[in-house]
Amino acid sequence: MVVLREGMCPGLDEDLVRGLRAADIKTVEDLVSSDIEELAQKCSVSYKALFAIRRVLLAQHTAFPVSGADLYEELLSSTAIVSTGNPSLDKLLDSGLYTGEITELSGGPGSGKSQVCFGVAVHISYQLKQSVIYIDTTGGLTASRLLEMLQAETTNTEEQMEALQRIHIFRLFDVFSLLDCLHGLCSGGLQQASVGGGSVKAVIVDSVSAVISTLLGGKQNEGMSLMIQVAGVLKTMAKDFNVAALVTNHVTRGGSGEVQPGLGVSWSHIPRTRVLLERVEKAVAVSRPGLRSATLIKSSRQPCHIKEEFDLQWWSRSKGGPSLGKRKLDETDS
């Protein structure tokens, strides 16, 4: 909704705005939808002038059509596939996280959502030398864990610090600060984060359900609206700035007891790709506590229900046993 103001375009002066307002034309939408001929008579302005104003306003406020060929060309040059650092996950995701898209990880407590996010963040910042925005809404992020993962990659402290500097962390605990933060990122925050080093390639929100699920339910629909707003700004950001958005979600059980991602049907349309993480309950799992299974439950590229097993310890593989106990602890606050 865009309210008509004087000076918005040539010819739209104070008198005309007042005249239009008297004719119950308050917004650009009103003006565009109205019958120009009739309106010209009512406000006693020339049809031609009003028509020109309408045309300018339309051109100012519409989304401009882009030819498919141009869009394809642009996508070819701008889209990057960001590796998660884990070959099994990459295989599942058709070689990684695509920039311009929202990918969702869902899973119960301890299924490794946060750990995967950490791993992706560390991989992008250290291996790919690009920046990452990490929005932590659960308080589950510990810098020491990131450092631990980095220490597994390199023993060079300077490189470790550089990599950590490329991970920009936001801690916020309600949906309004999340929206603020995302809007801020869209209007300059992303460029600012790119100043120090590589450009921002991924925005991780862990977890998106923590701030949204509390708003849902009941008869009110403000929660739904806020959820769609978060989705909208995430999508716009992913598309306009060519970043991969990675969000995490909790799981619920459906009517027939099957595990499904949280936030309901309306949210299910938002992420382009959805992956369900589960703990592997097998004999081998005893010796490998980091083993998880990932199931693709939504994708536009791969057939769904492909399952891959992967080890959370992949991201800290060169590190020996001592980190094991610590890892388990960290996991519980996913």
Place this chain on the structure above:
Amino acid sequence: MLRLVSILENRLNAAVSTSSSSAGSDEATLRSCLSRLLVVHCSSSSQLLLTLHFLETSFSSRPSLALLLIDSISAFYWLDRCEGGASLAKQEEKLGKCSELLGRLLRDYRITVFATCHAIRRSYSGPSSSSSSDSDRPYLCRPWQRLVTHRLLCARQEAANNMAAAAGSGKEQRRRQLFTVHCTSFSSSSSSSSSSSRTKSYRSSSFCVTDGGVEFI
């Protein structure tokens, strides 16, 4: 978009292999196909409305434009619901205007409009209790409902049925996901008649998704 191109490539390749024409102009064909596609990104319902108005000039200047795809018409449903406050009229105002405009475009330019609409609520009752669940009930405003002449309801088939279907068809199907689509056509004489007086006809079929896009079985 990338997926769209890969589908297009797949189809083009299939066409080339059957017609055995010169394969050199593959890329050029792809480009020319893509250049006939216009893509618009809208981020709010008012922008959608303004864009539709803007597109009217495109339709009048380019008679070759024949199809308008909207994915999805319900994208701003919740935003509008909240923005409109307590009054239902206000909530539905923009989509109502869009629908009116679309109706005019349909009439004046003889285009086809194909829109998707999200299912918004899962049925709370168990699968056995009632046949029509909450999720397939139309919920958008009445002007839009009046505009719709064919409703397709897509659903992913359950795994058990999937197996049976695969076995029944005899073809070797390596666990392909089957989808069903249920079409309801409203053949109304005039657009002003209410939905209750419209006659309905049903048809069902199923499809699966392959590298070449959607394939009906």
